[in-house]
Amino acid sequence: MKDLLRTEHLSRADVELLLSTAAEFAENPLRSNTALANKSVAIYMTKPSTRTRLSSETAVAHLGGTPIFIRGDELQLGRGETIADTAKIISGYCSALIIRTFAQADVDELGAHASIPVINALTDDDHPTQLLADWLTIREKFGSDITGRKFVYLGDGNNMSHAWLLMGAIMGAHVVAATPSGKWAPDPVVVAVAKNIAAHNGGRVEVTHDPESAAKDASVLYTDVWMSMGDSEADRAEKMPALSPFAVTENLMKLTSKDSVFMHCLPAHRGEEVEASVIDGPRSVVWREAYHRRTTIQAILYHLIKGDLKGSTH
Numbered sequence: 001m002k003d004l005l006r007t008e009h010l011s012r013a014d015v016e017l018l019l020s021t022a023a024e025f026a027e028n029p030l031r032s033n034t035a036l037a038n039k040s041v042a043i044y045m046t047k048p049s050t051r052t053r054l055s056s057e058t059a060v061a062h063l064g065g066t067p068i069f070i071r072g073d074e075l076q077l078g079r080g081e082t083i084a085d086t087a088k089i090i091s092g093y094c095s096a097l098i099i100r101t102f103a104q105a106d107v108d109e110l111g112a113h114a115s116i117p118v119i120n121a122l123t124d125d126d127h128p129t130q131l132l133a134d135w136l137t138i139r140e141k142f143g144s145d146i147t148g149r150k151f152v153y154l155g156d157g158n159n160m161s162h163a164w165l166l167m168g169a170i171m172g173a174h175v176v177a178a179t180p181s182g183k184w185a186p187d188p189v190v191v192a193v194a195k196n197i198a199a200h201n202g203g204r205v206e207v208t209h210d211p212e213s214a215a216k217d218a219s220v221l222y223t224d225v226w227m228s229m230g231d232s233e234a235d236r237a238e239k240m241p242a243l244s245p246f247a248v249t250e251n252l253m254k255l256t257s258k259d260s261v262f263m264h265c266l267p268a269h270r271g272e273e274v275e276a277s278v279i280d281g282p283r284s285v286v287w288r289e290a291y292h293r294r295t296t297i298q299a300i301l302y303h304l305i306k307g308d309l310k311g312s313t314h
């Protein structure tokens with residue numbers, strides 16, 4: 001496996017390897033601090049980022065390399081140079097390319113034409129690096145035996161909901177997405193892919209439109225912003241009321257298991273998708289989750305450069 005373009009490309013064994021290496025980076029951030037010595041990693045983003053940008057830059061630095069951050073408007077790509085040509089040029093200078101953009105197809109195309117690892121740092125459809133941080137956080141809380149546990153995402157059927165279902169399926173977990181029906185439900189194609197992966201890994205993938213039944217006895221309630229980067233502002237007036245029953249409130253948390261946690265990829269909008277008392281309360285693990293963005297990106301870079309990820313066969 002040369003790249004990390006989509007969550008579904010990871011096998012269970014790949015995720016296990018990445019999580020165990022990331023846990024070592026959490027213990028000792030400077031372990032392997034020459035893995036990228038004399039090497040550079042390009043980080044190209046056409047959307048804003050706090051966590052992914054900073055964790056990627058610090059991950060490269062901790063591995064002994066030089067991060068080169070490039071804003072969306074700074075490449076000739078914006079003036080008509082092709083993705084294929086850009087991929088070849090960056091491959092000549094850098095050892096990896098981390099990209100955040102709109103279309104998943106653009107990331108796939110970069111991966112196809114670059115000779116170096118290409119890492120998806122969020123598209124409109126997926127957010128694989130986030131899910132590794134999420135699962136390391138879940139591991140730290142619940143250990144690796146997740147039998148009988150339910151992992152629930154509530155809110156918009158967006159990129160995060162897709163990545164949540166796909167990674168849960170890879171991990172053999174019981175994962176749920178509770179979203180409105182119709183326009184803001186997860187893409188049915190992604191749900192079908194997740195169900196297929198789950199069938200091979202002993203997982204269970206559920207999509208529901210009932211937030212209370214989803215929250216009942218859940219080990220994790222996870223949410224994300226209701227307006228994603230790139231969403232049309234014209235949808236806001238219709239979208240906010242449609243999503244409001246899926247907000248993570250104190251009342252919803254009361255339905256969950258005794259040892260449940262609250263998770264959020266961040267940025268958060270308190271008073272919209274989550275109540276302030278939940279995200280800032282004792283069950284919230286959002287800061288540890290955000291911390292693991294660096295440890296997991298370090299692990300992804302380390303293993304992609306080493307070339308020992310196998311990829312999924314499903």
Ligand code: CP
Nearest residue numbers: 049050051052265266
């Ligand atoms: N969670 C996440 O990807 O955050 P940023 O948009 O700040 O990178």
Ligand code: NVA
Nearest residue numbers: 158224228229265266
């Ligand atoms: N769904 C959000 C995730 C941000 C990390 C977005 O795409 O803006």
